[in-house]
Amino acid sequence: MKRFVLIILITIAFLSCDDTGNEIIPSTNIVFNFTHSWDGTEVTNADFNTIKFTNEKGDNLSITKLRYLISRITFIGAAGEELKLSGYNLVDVTNNSGLTYDLQNAVPSGSYKNVKFTFGFNNSDNYNNNYQDLNSASWNVPEMLGGGYHYMQLEGKFENNTNAEQGYAYHAIRAVDNSGSSPVFQDTFFEVNLGAVDLTNNSTITIEMNIAEWFKNPYTWDLSQLNSALMPNFDAQVLMFENGQNVFSLKSID
Amino acid sequence: MKKKVLNIIVIVSFICASCTDESVESYAPTPSALDTPKLFDDNIIAPVIPNDNAQTLEGIALGKKLFFDPMLSGNNTQACADCHAPQNAFSDAARFSDGIDGSLGKRNSMPLFNLAWNYDEKFFWDGNTFSLEHQAFVPVTDPLEMKSSWSDVTQKLQNHQEYPSLFEQAFGTSEIDSTLVTKAIAQFERTLISANSKFDKFLLGETELTPEETNGFNVFMDEARGDCFHCHGSDKNPLWTDNAFHNNGLDETFTDLGLGAVTGDPADNGKFRTPSLRNLAFTAPYMHDGRFSTLEDVINHYSEGLKSSPTIDPLMKKVAQGGVGLTEKDKADLKAFLLTLTDYDFINNPDFNQN
Numbered sequence: 242m243k244r245f246v247l248i249i250l251i252t253i254a255f256l257s258c259d260d261t262g263n264e265i266i267p268s269t270n271i272v273f274n275f276t277h278s279w280d281g282t283e284v285t286n287a288d289f290n291t292i293k294f295t296n297e298k299g300d301n302l303s304i305t306k307l308r309y310l311i312s313r314i315t316f317i318g319a320a321g322e323e324l325k326l327s328g329y330n331l332v333d334v335t336n337n338s339g340l341t342y343d344l345q346n347a348v349p350s351g352s353y354k355n356v357k358f359t360f361g362f363n364n365s366d367n368y369n370n371n372y373q374d375l376n377s378a379s380w381n382v383p384e385m386l387g388g389g390y391h392y393m394q395l396e397g398k399f400e401n402n403t404n405a406e407q408g409y410a411y412h413a414i415r416a417v418d419n420s421g422s423s424p425v426f427q428d429t430f431f432e433v434n435l436g437a438v439d440l441t442n443n444s445t446i447t448i449e450m451n452i453a454e455w456f457k458n459p460y461t462w463d464l465s466q467l468n469s470a471l472m473p474n475f476d477a478q479v480l481m482f483e484n485g486q487n488v489f490s491l492k493s494i495d
Numbered sequence: 496m497k498k499k500v501l502n503i504i505v506i507v508s509f510i511c512a513s514c515t516d517e518s519v520e521s522y523a524p525t526p527s528a529l530d531t532p533k534l535f536d537d538n539i540i541a542p543v544i545p546n547d548n549a550q551t552l553e554g555i556a557l558g559k560k561l562f563f564d565p566m567l568s569g570n571n572t573q574a575c576a577d578c579h580a581p582q583n584a585f586s587d588a589a590r591f592s593d594g595i596d597g598s599l600g601k602r603n604s605m606p607l608f609n610l611a612w613n614y615d616e617k618f619f620w621d622g623n624t625f626s627l628e629h630q631a632f633v634p635v636t637d638p639l640e641m642k643s644s645w646s647d648v649t650q651k652l653q654n655h656q657e658y659p660s661l662f663e664q665a666f667g668t669s670e671i672d673s674t675l676v677t678k679a680i681a682q683f684e685r686t687l688i689s690a691n692s693k694f695d696k697f698l699l700g701e702t703e704l705t706p707e708e709t710n711g712f713n714v715f716m717d718e719a720r721g722d723c724f725h726c727h728g729s730d731k732n733p734l735w736t737d738n739a740f741h742n743n744g745l746d747e748t749f750t751d752l753g754l755g756a757v758t759g760d761p762a763d764n765g766k767f768r769t770p771s772l773r774n775l776a777f778t779a780p781y782m783h784d785g786r787f788s789t790l791e792d793v794i795n796h797y798s799e800g801l802k803s804s805p806t807i808d809p810l811m812k813k814v815a816q817g818g819v820g821l822t823e824k825d826k827a828d829l830k831a832f833l834l835t836l837t838d839y840d841f842i843n844n845p846d847f848n849q850n
Contacts, residue, residue: 289762290762290806291762305808305809306809371537371538371731373537373538373539373540374540376538376539376731376732377539377540377614377732379724379725379726379728379729379732379737381724381729381731381732383716383717383718383724383729384716384730385713385716385717396809396810397809398809405815406803406805407814407815408807408808408809408810408811408812408814409809410725410809410810410812412718469718469809469810469812469813470718470719470722470812471718472718473717473718473719
């Protein structure tokens with residue numbers, strides 16, 4: 242689990258300096274840095290395992306595990322041309338791994354009007370590949386729910402209505418209703434747009450996940466109703482998708 | 496890892512080639528790449544083999560001999576294999592194993608297989624020892640186990656008729672020390688691969704499951720029923736363990752702190768490493784302290800017997816009701832599924848048995 246082999250391939254030729262200038266734009270050493278907060282207060286794994294957060298509904302809770310997958314980082318240039326990176330990164334906050342993701346000199350410096358990535362996997366990435374590193378990390382979704390991979394595992398304890406500690410497992414996957422004769426799916430991966438960036442050599446793009454957002458907006462998450470066995474719960478998955486829309490933001494570029 | 500092994504082979508053969516004319520120093524043991532199962536190669540990342548202890552035929556053979564040799568114990572009565580017997584998938588049938596003078600440890604002996612795929616290399620129930628090589632140092636001097644000293648053991652081996660030449664063949668030196676002993680044992684241990692159960696054959700398309708076994712697998716994979724797969728592997732993680740540490744709700748208070756005693760973090764109290772579910776037919780009793788003698792006991796624990804404590808894993812659902820409350824049919828089928836992970840070829844493999 243220590244080292245995920247990060248394979249980054251440029252899939253679409255970019256800024257093809259072919260026709261006009263033979264201008265050579267130096268590749269830069271760009272790194273993504275994943276940070277986490279609870280409504281503005283920084284969260285690291287040192288904050289795990291104690292009940293110290295309060296969600297929108299007012300439930301006190303702890304985090305014991307947080308890991309999530311991002312994929313398909315894409316840089317969009319001024320003229321709309323796209324530099325798509327394949328590859329993916331499992332951010333494991335619990336074990337402090339995957340918090341930085343090195344783009345391996347695949348991205349030239351310059352101004353981009355947008356940077357985006359996919360939270361989770363899109364369907365073709367999710368179902369058409371067998372990822373050995375993710376399998377080894379027990380990141381799979383059972384075949385009965387369509388297979389593929391988790392997008393996120395957020396786990397911890399909350400104080401329930403009787404003030405007892407109860408576990409929750411907020412696991413995000415592609416929404417599936419398998420109660421009928423054939424499963425019904427709805428896409429719940431989503432694109433995160435970070436906005437415009439100016440990259441120089443050795444830029445670090447710092448992204449922040451506000452964990453509180455998962456419980457907040459538009460749906461005020463009620464842990465007493467939705468705490469476990471959420472993977473087979475179609476509606477819960479759609480709510481996670483909706484609440485996830487404003488979870489990520491661009492914090493800084495250094 | 497295949498690649499790594501290949502590199503090693505290439506390097507070794509390069510060394511061989513480069514010194515063909517310096518007759519005496521040219522000896523190198525015979526590389527013996529791990530025979531990794533297709534199911535593992537297809538689905539999970541490569542095994543861990545340290546750069547400074549490549550697998551060789553001579554090293555493995557020596558490690559095997561040492562593993563079965565009671566000379567490693569203080570009074571020459573106990574071998575590793577006494578507590579790690581092939582017919583028990585390299586565990587033993589006792590709740591706690593006796594050391595050479597009958598003293599009992601406080602933990603159940605662990606089965607030994609697929610150890611090279613423990614990627615974090617944290618060994619023992621509480622993960623207190625990093626790497627297989629280091630692990631092998633421990634039992635020899637443990638007063639509750641083999642109760643010997645390394646100076647004693649190495650001296651006995653040095654004075655033995657065969658061992659000096661076996662070390663010569665394995666490592667190019669007949670001067671025996673504890674590091675070489677543990678390297679040889681670790682090489683042998685890495686060859687203990689179990690991947691030929693009925694379920695493996697099912698995954699390879701070579702056999703069918705019964706309807707009961709199929710339902711049992713579904714109970715295992717269903718988040719609303721057994722929900723075992725988050726910790727115990729799956730068809731895509733055929734180790735059948737995450738090799739991580741969890742509190743699975745055995746106790747309200749802990750006599751053995753497990754991982755917590757190793758890290759000093761109270762949030763780790765009562766956490767133990769998830770055991771693989773392969774070969775359960777041979778490894779009773781179960782759990783770190785061998786408290787359950789049957790698989791029914793284990794399944795009842797998860798279904799009704801969970802005990803709450805501050806560090807219990809959030810995946811242990813419905814603790815207030817004792818657990819997920821499986822039906823009798825689901826319990827029986829879950830057991831039938833678990834037993835499809837039994838690998839008879841593994842326990843009968845002549846390479847792993849004393850001969």
